[in-house]
Amino acid sequence: MNAILALEDGTWYRGVATGAPGEAHGEVVFNTSMTGYQEILTDPSYAGQIVTMTAPQIGNYGVASGDAESAAPRAAGFIMREASPVASNWRSDSTLRDYLIAHNIVAIGDIDTRALTRTLRSSGVMRGIIATGQVDPAALVERARTIPSMEGSDLVKEVTCERPYEWRERAAASGDVEQREFGITPQRTSSKRLRVAAYDFGIKWNILRRLDAYGCDVHVFPASAPASDLLAIDPDGLFLSNGPGDPAALPYAIENVKALVAADRPTFGICLGHQILGLALGGKTFKLKFGHRGGNHPVKDLASGAVEITAQNHGFAVDPDSLPANVKVTHINLYDGTVEGFRHTGKQIFSVQYHPEASPGPHDADYLFRQFLDSMEPR
Amino acid sequence: MPKRTDVTRVLVIGSGPIVIGQACEFDYSGTQACKALRAEGLEVILVNSNPATIMTDPEMADRTYVEPLTPEILEAIIAKERPDAILPTVGGQTALNLAVALAENGALERHGVKLIGAQIDAIKVAEDRLLFRDAMKEIGVEVPRSGVARSLEEALVLVDDTGFPAIIRPSFTMGGVGGGIAYNIDEFRELAGRGLDLSPVHEILVEESVIGWKEFELEVMRDVADNFVVICSIENIDAMGVHTGDSVTVAPALTLTDKEYQRMRDMGRRIIRRVGVETGGSNIQFAINPDDGRIVAIEMNPRVSRSSALASKATGFPIAKIAAKLALGYHLDEIPNDITRLTPASFEPTIDYVVVKFPRWNFEKFPQADPTLTTQMKSVGEAMAIGRTFKEAFLKAVRSLELGKAGRLFPEDSDAALMEEDDTALRRRLVVPTDKRMWAVFKALRRGWTVEQLHELTHMDPWFLQQFAEIVELRKMAALGEFREMSIDMLRTLKRTGFSDADIADVFGMTESVVRQRRLEEGLVPAYKRIDTCAAEFESFTPYMYGTYEQVCEAEPTMRRKVVILGSGPNRIGQGIEFDYCCCHAVFGFREEGFETIMVNCNPETVSTDYDTADRLYFEPLTFEDVMAVIERERSAGGDVACVVQFGGQTPLKLALDLQEAGVEILGTSPDSIDLAEDRKRFSQLLWDLGIPQPASDTVVSREDARKAAEKIGYPVVVRPSYVLGGRGMAIVFDAPSLDRYMLAAVDVSHDRPVLIDRFLEDAFEFDVDAVADADGGVVIGGIMEHIEEAGIHSGDSSCVVPPFMVAEKHLVTIRDYTRRIARALKVIGLMNIQYAIKGDVVYVLEVNPRSSRTVPYISKATGVPMAKIAARVAAGKTLAQLGLTQDLQAAGVFVKSPVFPFVRFPGVDTILGPEMKSTGEVMGGSDNFGTAFGKAMMGAGQQLPESGTVFISVNNSDKPTVLPIARDLASLGFALTATRGTAAYLRAHGVEVDVVYKVNEGRPNVADHIVNGTIDLVINTPLGRDSFFDDRAVRRAATMARKPCITTLTGASAAVSAIRALRTNTLTVRALQDYYSGVTAEA
């Protein structure tokens, strides 16, 4: 079946439908990872976004239950050069196509994804629509222009959990046990199990798997839960998760995090959690032209000088000049110098913009979970 | 951290002659390293015995030594040049092993030289299979069950544990030399024995087989600060059991989940750390069990490798260059990425296309060789292709191989033909991997065999088989209708999938031009995408491109005056690195003449495909379609586009006429002149008119004509197809029956082109001449090279020397005169190569190649004048006079070129030389006298001449008088002589002391036994004729295997004698090319 991708700038591409029939609306972004399309599809941070994979052959190894980052695909739509009709891997449960159809995700293939990527690189991310069947490109372009933009819109409420839960039970229930042959052994595990209260702004399961592996019992709370709920369980540490969209559009979250900061517990933030923390500490965030999405971004640890190859997925960043004196930048991106991490000089509070939990991506930054452990254990 | 300050003079070790498993990828890496080091202000001393390399160009290093790669010679160079460091990681296994040798014999300490890039311990852990295995255990990385043996007894114990099939892998070897798969105890005995013998440390690993597992490679880099990046992952389509060098491979890995890939990456990091490679690139191989994901490490190469060359070309990340900088102490994040400029090298390239590498084998040249692919590499070259999809890249790779008709994936045009081969035979060809297996896969798919069946039989991952099946399906669908009715969508789909115009024409039995016509009418032309290391995330500043059928083109051609230089494609015997060397010089020359240079080539091992060699690089197959598409795209900007075809060997020549007909201006010698020289009929006529003698000859198409012609000419005759290189399909025929046999066989080699019959000049002296000619009839002779072996042995296989050492001046005068007249008659503009033979008192012309030749780099090194570059400037319009070349060139010393053969890898293959070229590479030895130069050349070629010991002599009757003085000399040099009965009798009759040994068929212990036992140090054995054929073979094979020099010609023998004399009298001195050129003597 034919499909069309139309962008707000008036360009459109003809391709073939490689997922569910219908329409997908969203912000069109590109991801340069060569592996891990399933993890990307299921990463809640992609809510509201149509993801273009720059790697041309997608779906080769199918999808496997163990590789999901949330209960279902969260991306609004999916764009690729060539979709594999078969799944070739001993772990796969189904082909990508069947998976997309089963979860009603609209996808388009046979697209000059490199041309598309270059457009997004030069004119910045754009709103767009994928529509299958016989459709009028011009009309689609018009409608693409009416899609609400990311700035200012709260996408978190669409992906956060409804009620608090304990990861261990959830994992046990959903059969998501950490996979022996892949889960890298923690650098060390805590002597006693630690209690962590985590805000779910769209949390990736691998963050929970890693915290669990390092010896933490993680209690997950909805984004809307008041800070007092988290503090009520007397946590050894607080965690602020990744998530979709514009941090500035989440005043309630920022307020809650301010309260947590005041409570002065060891705190660790990732991605959106990092941005919210930045705002809570008095900083500002801004939108990047085309964001960072991929598994090959070099990040420098300013303290050690070491370079980590990191997994990234964000469209907004913290403005370093806006940060107060008691907040010190600890990591920067070697591509564009943007802030990749900071810590509070007076408190056990730190966060990173990128994804130490990887999945997909390299494991270079796994040490940050140990660092979190170090900050919690003294209590 | 700034670069280290304790290093100012670095010795870079090259990899020596081209051999199977170590080809021109190490010219690419060495050249990059030299450039990088000098850019950092270091003084570079380079040593490499291979003259056909860019790295040995005098301007690439401060001091350049073309000397044998032995520990002794290297120590002499170190003593003379006093480098403070050695970079051993860019010269392949050769350089690595030399570094170890220099460390162990104390040379490094003696001269206070340190290693940079990799330390001895690291090298040992990586290369010593036992140490490696234990290191892996230590860091919890699984390896196949295995044990190390230093004797057959030990090996036999081990195999009880591993069981069969058992894998045998020698330590410190490369390309799997001496390795293999043993399926039973007898095979095991044989392979283990050979492995022990071929390992420099006489140590083998006996290993549990994981045949059929998926094989992967990681190209990784590490800096002193322990920063680690993976440059590229490579997946082998042929499963474990077929050497990576013989496997069709793809980048990036396409069948791994992120979980599996990251686990492999983690292991890669642990491994390079544990092995202790401080800085630089390494290649790590893994095997994964497709049924449960179990992963084991196979090996690590602590150096840049063939795969790093591939990875560099596949990603645009210059591994060797970066490795050199890291060795100087830079951190990855302190080095900019040339392509994006704004971002650092401390990242992992991500690619938005698919790269396929296909090996090129040469079994047709070794009929007795076993084409089964095992753990020992057998291919001689490779082609790489890039496409947006696997299917496109794969089909482009196949056509890049230049296999002609034999290379077509869909050769059978009728169902009958398709079903001819019976299932059992086909199944066998799928189960037992050979150079032809991929074609068997396509045949099976066309016969309806399922992906599952094929996976069972070949162990190829079902995903790849599925891709092949889709190609077969699409072609079937296309074949349903008439071409005229084919929808534009179908045509587009075919092109997008990678089908060439020729492939499509083939479906309908039409000519390529019909398809081309229709395609252009439909406006279907390729777009060119850039290779930018970052999947378009950042702007790219290097025009490194590949063609694909997509909408948006990124070529951005300029308006400048341009020249398209056609490369030489995949290496094969007869067309190797020499031609890439010439192509690079063509770039240099045209650039000096103000042209924008555009390179088209598909061989990833080459310097010409480095993105900073030419101004613009198109990594494309060298077919008419692909080349024309590039030219048309470049024209689209308006600048005028010419093409030059004389530097890339035979490959571009084949395109010359078609390109010209398509309206492309060919610079330099015109296609018509080329045809005049290549078409023997026209050429004979020309020589006739010029009154220049040539062996009586004729061209024939049928057996009958052949017989008639041969009768007329008189036996023996040389027969060959026209338009060949490296004497392909060439033979010396002594009688009518063998002539018939040849004619029967010949047809398919010669692609229906006529067969040439020449009178064979027996015992004639052969000469090679390289010359440059300009449009005004100016001709400069680069050199007259005298072959050591007589005519009848392919010019590429015989040693030769400049200046000539035993030929009458009057003949040289004649040769110069003929050369000039032929150049003018052919209106040659640029390079020309002529082969002459002198018999009796007559100088004959054997052939003229109106193009660069194998010997151009060698002559350029010998004279210090870059002939190929000169030729390019002449082709660009300059006259020789304008370039200050008014007279013939002089060699700066005495230089001998010697060939290197792959026989060790092909047990059972006869090692006798003939008119069909068999050597893979060459070395050069230089001195002020012939003996030493020849000795060095032999040494460089691994044929260490003995200075004392026993010489075995066995020659045919006609040779006996000539061998007498040689025998006398050897005796007087204190050698003991043994000979076969006849020869011995003759020598004794003339008062030479000599023992008698049995011929192989006379009983035992016979001469072969003696050679194997090492009681014979030198073999002089000229062919004894058909009757004792078997005997000769056995002797020569024994010598090859025991690595004892075996000389099959008397001229060679007397050369060897003078060499031995020289080696014994004066201790070897080394001399830099720069000193030869400036006349500084060895002692200085």
Ligand SMILES: Nc1ncnc2c1ncn2[C@@H]1O[C@H](COP(=O)(O)OP(=O)(O)O)[C@@H](O)[C@H]1O
């Ligand atoms: N245990 C094994 N089982 C099956 N095949 C093997 C095994 N070990 C090596 N091989 C095959 O042999 C090839 C050469 O082995 P390798 O150690 O890489 O030697 P080299 O140093 O020549 O590259 C590998 O590419 C792989 O295909």
Ligand SMILES: Nc1ncnc2c1ncn2[C@@H]1O[C@H](COP(=O)(O)OP(=O)(O)O)[C@@H](O)[C@H]1O
């Ligand atoms: N008429 C001949 N008599 C003796 N030897 C010949 C004759 N023709 C060719 N040869 C031998 O065969 C070799 C290959 O022939 P050549 O024409 O050079 O083929 P190629 O084109 O492969 O170089 C020559 O180097 C020479 O040694």
Ligand SMILES: [Mg+2]
């Ligand atoms: Mg090796």
Ligand SMILES: [Mg+2]
């Ligand atoms: Mg190997």
